Amino acid sequence: MDVDLGALAGNVRRIAALVAPAELCAVVKADAYGHGDVPVAETALEAGASRLAVALVEEGIRLREAGIDAPILVLSEPPVSAVTDLVAWDLTATVYRASFLSALAEATTGTAEVHVKVDTGMHRVGADPGTALALVREIDRDPRLVLGGVWSHLAVADTDAEFTHRQIELFDRVCGAVEEAGVEIRRRHLANTPGAILYPDARYEMVRVGLGIYGLHPCPATRDHIELEPVMSIVSQVAYVRRLPAGSRPSYGRRRPLGGDHFVATVPVGYADGVPRAWSDDGVVLVGARRRPFAGVVTMDQVVVDVGEDQVEEGDEVVLLGRQGGVEVTADEWAEATGTINYEIVSRIGPRLPRRYRR
Secondary structure (H helix, E strand, C coil): EEEHHHHHHHHHHHHHHHHHHCCEEEECHHHHHHHHHHHHHHHHHHHHHCEEEEECHHHHHHHHCCCCCCCECCCCCCHHHHHHHHHHCCCCCECHHHHHHHHHHHCCCCCCCEEEECCCCCCCCCCCCHHHHHHHHHHHHHEEEEEEEEEECCCCCCCCCHHHHHHHHHHHHHHHHHHHCCCCCCCCCCCCHHHHHHHHHHHEEEEEEHHHHHCCCCHHHHHHCCCCCCCCCEEEEEEEEEEECCCCCCCCCCCCCCCEEEEEEEECCCHHHHCCHHHHHCCCCEEEEEEEECCCCCCCCCCCEECCCCCCCCEEEEEECCCCEEEEECCHHHHHCCCCCCCHHCCCCCCCCCCEECC
16 A cells, blocks of 8 residues: 655645644544554644544554654543543543543643533534533633643534534534633634535634545535545555456356456455455456456455456556556545445555555
8 A cells, every 4th residue: 555645745734724824633543544643643743733633542652652742632532441541641631521521630640631522413422512611610620630622523514514504603602601601712623624624614723634634525515625635545466367268257256257258367455455345346446557347256355357358467566546547546436336435445444455655
């Protein structure tokens, strides 16, 4: 797998310029959406991101162990048993329950920055508005804690403007109540990638962008506002070639026959590496700058490709995701054919694929 850090840096710079003066927090959870967390985090910070966000304490620790000292926000409350590690590794906590806030305060030896998450309609995690205000007041009273931010998450910024505006309005009311209580909010943050691009009034002091920095669009509308360059390519090579007679049915299930006496190339990448088995019927790869269909079902470790009457050689480059010559296979294409979203396509790429980072 090739990861173009130059493309990543360009995406970060363009997004940062679009949302300025808001800060850009780069979301690098799930191994940076499958791209590799440490190289992505370092590049994003160099290109203009001021903060990072992860889903798990363990993800934050990995970045700290790599020498990254930028602020790292953990986007959900971890188990109470992880509070000691969260404090020891100087990670910024998200809180939405009084019990977790109390445990965090007890574990803190100096002062800890805390961000309160409000549920404005996503209904996944987060405090209701009344509870959020109570948490803010408790943080303000406790000298061990500092309110670093109040935040929420947009549920349908890519599809539903009406509901998104309702979330923005509720978030504004909650933040207004906090300020009326005499508590300063250093950073309000609500916008994800579609929110940051499509809703300027949702940018506040900071935006949290994941998908966009990897060069992927969450919906067609964002393409009209910013140009992004995909960062990930999946490149392999032909491992084995043979000519099979018409009617042969390669791979498990013998799902479909070859339409003629064709060459079939085996490529050593499969669903254990993140190539969806559901991509078997419509899947294509690029060989010789031409789209070549799968000859059968994607298997755990390999795919077989129908190259027709074109002779290919062992070692020839095969592009499963990305560009070869003037032809491209995109994550959006994979997603549409397999009934999912581009977020899942890139984040499910397995660790067996060696990463090659380039600028």
